[in-house]
Amino acid sequence: xxxxxxxxxxxxxxxxxxxxxxxxxxIFGWQKLVAFSYTAGYMASLGVPVPAVATAVAVAMEFGxxxxxxxxxxxxxxxxxxxxxVLATSFIGxxxxxxxxxxxxxxxxxxxxxxxIIGGLLxxxxxxxxxxxxxxx
Numbered sequence: 001x002x003x004x005x006x007x008x009x010x011x012x013x014x015x016x017x018x019x020x021x022x023x024x025x026x027i028f029g030w031q032k033l034v035a036f037s038y039t040a041g042y043m044a045s046l047g048v049p050v051p052a053v054a055t056a057v058a059v060a061m062e063f064g065x066x067x068x069x070x071x072x073x074x075x076x077x078x079x080x081x082x083x084x085x086v087l088a089t090s091f092i093g094x095x096x097x098x099x100x101x102x103x104x105x106x107x108x109x110x111x112x113x114x115x116x117i118i119g120g121l122l123x124x125x126x127x128x129x130x131x132x133x134x135x136x137x
Contacts, residue, residue, distance in 0.1 A: 014130030015072075021120050022070040025082075029062025048092060061085045069124075072133020076125050083121040090114040 006013060032039040036055055043051035043058075061082065069078050094114070096107035129135045 011131035014124075014127060015132040017120070018072060018075070018124060018129065018133070019070050021117065021124065022066040024117075025062040025066030026070065029059055029064070029066055033059045033063055046092065058089075072129035072135050075129035075133060075135050079121045079125040083118045083125070086114050086118050086121065 032055060036059070039058070040051040040055040043054045048054045065078050065082055065085075069075055069082065090111050094107040094111040096104045096111055099107055
C-alpha cells in the first residue's frame, strides 16, 4: 500500500519553511532598524538595560540573522542561536504572568507563539537547510 509522501519535494518545502519562519523577523527587524531611536525608547520603557545596545542586538538578530537563515547560510548554528534569542525575548517582552485583562491575553498569545516558533527553529536546526540554500553551494 502506498502512503502519502513528500520526499521528492522535501528541499522545496524546507525552503518555504525557512522563509516562512523568517518573514516575521525580517519585517520587524527592518522596522526596528529604520525606527532605531523609537525602538530604543520602547526598550527603555520595558526596563531593558542599555536600550541602544539591546536594539542593535535585536536588529542584528531579527533582520541580519533572519535574512541569513532565509537564505540558508550557516542555518543549523544560526537557528539554535535564534531559538535562544526568541526564548529570551519572550520572557523580556511578553511577561503575561504579571498582567491582567486584555494585556495579559495578548501577551500570552505572543509568548506561546514564540514558543511555537522555537519549535520550528529547532526542527530546522535538525533537518538542515535543504538543497536550495547557500549552505549547499
